[in-house]
Amino acid sequence: DAGVTQSPTHLIKTRGQQVTLRCSPKSGHDTVSWYQQALGQGPQFIFQYYEEEERQRGNFPDRFSGHQFPNYSSELNVNALLLGDSALYLCASSFAGITDNEKLFFGSGTQLSVL
């Protein structure tokens, strides 16, 4: 049973460029959340997708957008990259059913470097 998979593992971009990160949730999971983890910080909530809609959003600008596909996989898009966007981007999946929806399963992340 595959866990949460993210691609790519590493990415280098320059300021002003756009980037797309991808996430496949754990089998049986239907909810995907994205987090940004800057160096030395805890994960910061970006947004959550369920049933192909953005359900909640953290304090991130509109440059950060996402999408969820019918197979529950998800993409995170960041436009007009800034140096401060350099971070580890984590995808977390869960099941929004009644039971066991409290636990998040994380991927290994995509390390984004903006030069």
Place this chain on the structure above:
Amino acid sequence: AQSVAQPEDQVNVAEGNPLTVKCTYSVSGNPYLFWYVQYPNRGLQFLLKYITGDNLVKGSYGFEAEFNKSQTSFHLKKPSALVSDSALYFCAVRVPGLISGGYQKVTFGIGTKLQVIP
């Protein structure tokens, strides 16, 4: 707004000694509390959770945590530390219930680096 504070950037403990990693939280209503561990170049792994019931919850790898509502704390503990426990530990909180089909967002602390010395 909900928040988590982890007052110690780093905790050092000798192998075989008990360890405690501290966490306090702020949330409206009853909290769901979690501990996650992160090893280098890896995502976070779930350790344990408090939802309701017994204030002492047990989790993976021999870890446990004690919920104290009056002190709004949820400290992580282990009776005997192992070198392999060295990692980054995150406390997290969310409020119960679903919102628009999904669950309420989870807020993480800044993390505490645990160093177990052989």
